Amino acid sequence: MTSIAPPGPDTLVARRPEVEWSPAAGAERPPSRRRGNRSAAIELGSCALASLAFIWLLFTIAGLSAPFGFVVCWYLLFLVSYAVLSNSLHGRLVMKDRLATIGVWSGSLVAGLALAAVIGFVVFKGAPVAFAKFPHFWTTDMTRGGAATPVTSVGAGAAIMGSVEQVGIAALFSVPLAILTAVYLVESQSVLAKIVRNIVDAMTGTPSIIAGLFVYLIWVQPHGVNGKSGVAAAVALTVLMLPLTTRASMEVIKVIPGGLREAALGLGAPPWRVVLQVVVPTARTGLITAAILGVARTTGETAEVLFTAGGNQRYNLNPVHGWQDDLPLRIYELIGQPSLNAIREAWGVAFVLVSVVLAFFVLSRSVGSSGRGTLISRLLRAARRPTIGDTP
Amino acid sequence: MTTTATLTAPLPPGSVDDTPITFSSGHSSADRAFFGLLACSAGIVLMLLVALVVFLFAHGWWALVHFNVRFFTGTVWSAPLEPGVLGLLVGSVEIGLVALFFAFPISIFTALMIVEFAPPPLRRTLTALIDLLATVPSIVYGFWGLEALTVWVQSPVSWLAKYFGFIPIFRTLEPGRFDDSIFICGLIVAIMIIPVITSISREVMSQAPREACEGALALGGTRWGMITDVILPFSRSGIVGATLLGFSRALGETIAVLLILSANNQVTAAILGPDGGSVTKQIAAFFPTSSPNGQSELTLAALTLFATTLIFSLGGRLVVQGGLRRRRS
Structure with a gap:
C-alpha cells in the first residue's frame, strides 16, 4: 500500500476503523469488566441456589426443623460447592481469592448483624414503653412502681437527671484536665510526659470495676450511708473518662502540622500563646469530638456507679447529698427485680440510654466531619496564599 | 520522614525538619x-x-x-477463709478466650473489608458502625444477652452438648441448663471487643505500603494473594497487639458477666455449663456486703486482675508500636 502512494491524512483516517472492524482484533480484545463480573455473579448465585435447594431437600426428607442449623449447613455447603466450581473453572488461585472474599464479606456481615440485633432489639422492646403517653416516661420518677402497677405509671426522669448531673460533673472535671494534659504530652519531651503517656495508655484499659472500687474504698465507705452520692459517682466516672479523653485529644493535637507552630514561633510569639492561639484553636473541633465521645462512652458505664451512686427511686437533684439515680444503674436494679413489668421498664430505660448515647455519637460524628477538615484546610490555604512582596 | 531526608541530600546538622521544635x-x-x-x-x-x-x-x-502465696495459687475461691484467686482468674481467662475465638476472625475480616474490599462510601459507614459498636453501653449488651441471646443460642448449644459432649469443653453436668454459661458470656464479650481489635488492625493495615500492594497486583496476583503476601505480613505485629488489647478488655468486662454468670465459681473446663467464676463478677456481686477481711481479699483479687490486664494491654501496645516503628525505619 505504501508503494503506491504516500499515506495522506485521509488514508490514516480510513485505516483506523479498518483495524477496529477486523474480526481478528476483536477476538483478541480482553473481555470487558462487566461481562466478567456477570459470569462470576452467575457462578455465585447458582452455587447459593443449588446448595439451598439441596439442604432444603435434605432437611425436608429428614424432617428436621432447626433454622440455625439450616443456615449453617447451607453456608458450609455453599462454600464447598463454590470452591469446587471456582477451582475447576478458574484454578486454585482464583478459588482462594473468591473464598476469602466470601469470608471477608460474611465476617463484616456478622459484625453488622450483631449491632443491628442489639439496637433493633432495644428499640423493639423499649420504644413502646418509652413512647407510651409520650413525655410521661421521660419525666416521671420510679416511686409509683410496683409488681401490680402498669408500666406507664413510672418513668426514667430521675435516672435521666442523675445521669446528666453525674456525667456533667465528670466532664467538668475531666475535659479541661484532659485537654491540658494532652497538650503537655504532645508538646513536651520531658521524662514526666513520657511516664504520663504510658500511664494514660495503661489507664485506658483499666477494668471499670476497679475505678468504682477505688472511689468506694476512698470515699463511700468511710462516710457510711451518706457516702454514696452523685459526686462520688462523678469522680468514679472521671477516673474512666480522663484517660479516654486525653488519648483522643492527643491524637487530634498530634496531627496539627508542625509548620503552623513554627510559623507562629518564627513571628515571635511566645510558646504559651502558640499553644493557646494556634494549636488549641486549630484542634478545636477535634477536641470537641473527643470530649463528646468521652461523654458518650461514660454515660453507659455501670460498674463505676454500681457502688457509688446508690440509686434512688425519686428525684434527687442535689449531687452532693443523698443517693442519686442514673440510667445504667436503674437498668441494673430493674433487671434484678422479679416482676415482668420491671423487665419491661428496664427495656424502656435501656431505650432512653441507647438513644442518648447514639445522639452523642451522631453529634460527635457531625461535628468532626463538618469542622475538622475545613478548619485545618482553611488554615493551610491561608498559610499557602501568596502575600504582597512574595512574587519575585 | 527520616527516609526522605536520607534519600535526598543529607541535611546539615541542626536544620529544621517537619518535626515541631521542642x-x-x-x-x-x-x-x-x-x-x-x-x-x-x-x-x-x-x-x-x-x-x-x-x-x-x-x-x-x-x-x-x-x-501470701496461697492466695495466688489457690484454685477455689471460698472467701473469707480460703480465697484462691487463680480459680476466678481461670474463669475470666476462659471468657476472654471464647470471646477471642469469635471476635478475632470477625474483626480481622471486617478490618480487611474496610481497608481493601468495600467500595469507598461503604468504608466510612462501616468504620462508623464499628465505632458505634464500641459506644453501646455494656449494660445494654448484658441485658440483651440475658433476654435475647441466651434464648437464641439455646438450641445450637444444646445440640453441641448432646452430640459433642464427649469433648471435655462441651461436657455438661446439668443437662438443659445453658443460660448462665461462660460460653454465652464469651459471646457477648466478643461483640464488645470486636471494635477494639477491628479499629487497631484497620489502622495498621491501612499503613501497608501502597506500592508493594500495587506491585503484587501488577505481577498478576489476586487480591487475596496481595493480602496474604503484603498486608498481613506487614501488619502482623499490629494484629497481635490488637488481639492482646482485646483480650485485656475482655478480662476486665464486668456488668455483662455479672448479669449472665451464675453464683457458682468453680474451676471448670466445661464452658457450656453453669459453673465458672470471674474476678469482676465476684467483686461486683459481693464487695459491699463482705466483711472487712473479705473486702481485703476482693481488693487483692482486683489488683491481681488489674495487673493481668495491664500486662496484656501494655504488651499489646508495645507490640503495635514496635511493629510500626520497625517498618517505618
Missing part, C-alpha cells in the same frame, strides 16, 4: 507558668493512678500478708 522551658515567666500548669495537670493524672494503686494495695495488704 520547647525549652526557660523562655519567659509566662511560659514557665503556662507549662508549669500543663505539667501540673499531667501530674494530677499521674497521681490519680498512683493513688489508685497505692490505695488498693493498702486495702489488699491484709490478705496479701495473711494468705
Whole structure:
C-alpha cells in the first residue's frame, strides 16, 4: 500500500476503523469488566441456589426443623460447592481469592448483624414503653412502681437527671484536665510526659470495676450511708473518662502540622500563646469530638456507679447529698427485680440510654466531619496564599 | 520522614525538619507558668493512678500478708477463709478466650473489608458502625444477652452438648441448663471487643505500603494473594497487639458477666455449663456486703486482675508500636 502512494491524512483516517472492524482484533480484545463480573455473579448465585435447594431437600426428607442449623449447613455447603466450581473453572488461585472474599464479606456481615440485633432489639422492646403517653416516661420518677402497677405509671426522669448531673460533673472535671494534659504530652519531651503517656495508655484499659472500687474504698465507705452520692459517682466516672479523653485529644493535637507552630514561633510569639492561639484553636473541633465521645462512652458505664451512686427511686437533684439515680444503674436494679413489668421498664430505660448515647455519637460524628477538615484546610490555604512582596 | 531526608541530600546538622521544635522551658515567666500548669495537670493524672494503686494495695495488704502465696495459687475461691484467686482468674481467662475465638476472625475480616474490599462510601459507614459498636453501653449488651441471646443460642448449644459432649469443653453436668454459661458470656464479650481489635488492625493495615500492594497486583496476583503476601505480613505485629488489647478488655468486662454468670465459681473446663467464676463478677456481686477481711481479699483479687490486664494491654501496645516503628525505619 505504501508503494503506491504516500499515506495522506485521509488514508490514516480510513485505516483506523479498518483495524477496529477486523474480526481478528476483536477476538483478541480482553473481555470487558462487566461481562466478567456477570459470569462470576452467575457462578455465585447458582452455587447459593443449588446448595439451598439441596439442604432444603435434605432437611425436608429428614424432617428436621432447626433454622440455625439450616443456615449453617447451607453456608458450609455453599462454600464447598463454590470452591469446587471456582477451582475447576478458574484454578486454585482464583478459588482462594473468591473464598476469602466470601469470608471477608460474611465476617463484616456478622459484625453488622450483631449491632443491628442489639439496637433493633432495644428499640423493639423499649420504644413502646418509652413512647407510651409520650413525655410521661421521660419525666416521671420510679416511686409509683410496683409488681401490680402498669408500666406507664413510672418513668426514667430521675435516672435521666442523675445521669446528666453525674456525667456533667465528670466532664467538668475531666475535659479541661484532659485537654491540658494532652497538650503537655504532645508538646513536651520531658521524662514526666513520657511516664504520663504510658500511664494514660495503661489507664485506658483499666477494668471499670476497679475505678468504682477505688472511689468506694476512698470515699463511700468511710462516710457510711451518706457516702454514696452523685459526686462520688462523678469522680468514679472521671477516673474512666480522663484517660479516654486525653488519648483522643492527643491524637487530634498530634496531627496539627508542625509548620503552623513554627510559623507562629518564627513571628515571635511566645510558646504559651502558640499553644493557646494556634494549636488549641486549630484542634478545636477535634477536641470537641473527643470530649463528646468521652461523654458518650461514660454515660453507659455501670460498674463505676454500681457502688457509688446508690440509686434512688425519686428525684434527687442535689449531687452532693443523698443517693442519686442514673440510667445504667436503674437498668441494673430493674433487671434484678422479679416482676415482668420491671423487665419491661428496664427495656424502656435501656431505650432512653441507647438513644442518648447514639445522639452523642451522631453529634460527635457531625461535628468532626463538618469542622475538622475545613478548619485545618482553611488554615493551610491561608498559610499557602501568596502575600504582597512574595512574587519575585 | 527520616527516609526522605536520607534519600535526598543529607541535611546539615541542626536544620529544621517537619518535626515541631521542642520547647525549652526557660523562655519567659509566662511560659514557665503556662507549662508549669500543663505539667501540673499531667501530674494530677499521674497521681490519680498512683493513688489508685497505692490505695488498693493498702486495702489488699491484709490478705496479701495473711494468705501470701496461697492466695495466688489457690484454685477455689471460698472467701473469707480460703480465697484462691487463680480459680476466678481461670474463669475470666476462659471468657476472654471464647470471646477471642469469635471476635478475632470477625474483626480481622471486617478490618480487611474496610481497608481493601468495600467500595469507598461503604468504608466510612462501616468504620462508623464499628465505632458505634464500641459506644453501646455494656449494660445494654448484658441485658440483651440475658433476654435475647441466651434464648437464641439455646438450641445450637444444646445440640453441641448432646452430640459433642464427649469433648471435655462441651461436657455438661446439668443437662438443659445453658443460660448462665461462660460460653454465652464469651459471646457477648466478643461483640464488645470486636471494635477494639477491628479499629487497631484497620489502622495498621491501612499503613501497608501502597506500592508493594500495587506491585503484587501488577505481577498478576489476586487480591487475596496481595493480602496474604503484603498486608498481613506487614501488619502482623499490629494484629497481635490488637488481639492482646482485646483480650485485656475482655478480662476486665464486668456488668455483662455479672448479669449472665451464675453464683457458682468453680474451676471448670466445661464452658457450656453453669459453673465458672470471674474476678469482676465476684467483686461486683459481693464487695459491699463482705466483711472487712473479705473486702481485703476482693481488693487483692482486683489488683491481681488489674495487673493481668495491664500486662496484656501494655504488651499489646508495645507490640503495635514496635511493629510500626520497625517498618517505618
